[in-house]
Amino acid sequence: LNYPHNHMTLLYLIVCAICLLSGTGYLETRTKNGTTGCASTNNRPVTILLWHWPFGKAYPLDGDVCWHLYKIPGCNVVDHRSEFLNADIVVFHQKELASKKQKLPLNLTRPLGQRWLWMSLESPQNHGNVRQFANVFNLTMSYRRDADITVPYGELQPQDGEIDDVVTNKTSLVCWVVSNFNRRHKRSVIYRQLSAFVKITVYGRWKKAHLPAAKLLSTISRCYFYLAFENSVFKDYITEKLWRNAYLGGAIPVVLGPPPEDYKAVAPPHSFIHVNDFASMKDLGTYLQGLAADAMRYKEFFRWRREWKVKLSTDWRERLCKICTKYHCLPQRKVYTDLHAWSNV
Template structure:
């Protein structure tokens, strides 16, 4: 209601302004429409409705851009994709990220994250005609045994987006990069081993299963060398801010994967070990898979020892040998490690590879391709 009309001496206290009820109706409709968006965290749709989330890509670049439509955000998302995200954040030009399904007819690539499909939260739009030249991409960062049954997707997808090196678009958890000359410290302590160690071996684990290979190795290893264990399994969880500082006090970290699958090397190596400054003891894919991606001389693979007991004895020797232990940090003089945690950056990588995609590729048996990694 208009306060100026209410306070007018010529208007009685019970007289209502003619526009009062329409205003109330407008307010009611607005609340009804907007509240569900806010309630379910879909604030980005409210921005679209208000016209506040439009791309700032120039018309010229828009015409030359590859449009990547993410059909649904992984694990609920979303991320802010306002503006020219790929160019501004990751120096990848002519790449347009969208999540508005109304743009489906103009999308060059439509990306579907497997977890939501597997759990039934989302479905493939098989009822929609696929525009000529449009490609559908299957995306997953899970090990093969956690991807569910992929047989129904035979002859559906044209591209795979995965941590695997043989995927159409490889999106690893991390990677080694040559160190920029200016990033060094003049040959001082760049390759020196951290000195704040107080524990020999530590392990952070929440999903403990006795049948896992990593559980069997741990059971035999701890009989030879003390292992400090953290995580929900032991009732000793670490808050996020304490994770790296805690691991940094350990000589070695058990970067044990829950799956021994091709190329499956997760943040256990890239973040927990390298960023904390502990030498990773790795168990997962074969040693050659690690050698292909990790900094040289930076890790110890379980398979390189005849037994877990033999490994344990070697770890005790290295913890007492300053020079031997320090040799596992020499890589820091020439290499650095980059983590990939932002789904936007992963999606932008599709544009980097777009021109190399085969024109008529389709995965006749996606399930077989995914299982080939085991």
């Protein structure tokens, strides 16, 4: 009766042995939700060298940061370039490379086995010249689901606390917070078309209606719907406009960005409305008005909150520490021969 269990145990031991004998030093497992996890057979700490801090803002790295803050063991994150020869992975943030505030240390000889990681959470339109980095980088860190290290703007975690009431006290039908308005952007075109059929309350520098950060979520909470419109449309580019502004603000997001399939892959089911699903903005406006008038249907868009909560990713140290959780499953000899082609979709 225990044959299947014993069989799987034997198979697991065989895989362990193969990993050890082949020298890979890790086991790759898949969790219940499909994400990949790694179990190292090597206890040697991993050293991650950050060559320059993103946007010039440094965070303290005193002590065992990854363990104390995130319970990630064996992960040594440093920002002293003197550690170059000891680093397993060296991380470079694209923004500073694009602006030429920083440059790659191509004059240095890489230690055997050291890998260079290209990091960016910007949309491709802000990457600058990436073609120059052909055959330079071994790994990528991005919001993209197919990056070597995926660091989304937000993600779902199991609900473990009280659920706030977010469906009452609504006073505005549709809200939008926008500071950088470019009339040629797709989101601006959609806004103008939709505003012909429904009233949209706009906050931000564009309308000279400043909204302090401390009042952002409480203001959005009074809106039935929030326009989570990305400023550019690229694969998997889903930012805090969805995760923080809409979900944490307690409004149903009306999204404009990558295709609906990209949203469905990461967002809770039946929790957003995608612009692409409507033949016209008139149809979308009619749908929003009808949904706001139907309390039962409106509440259904928040059912997901019973099981899930949103976790935002804002600390660069957490992103850097995450490298160590994937380190032993990362490809050993990978090189991005055309980083531009990979990143510009």
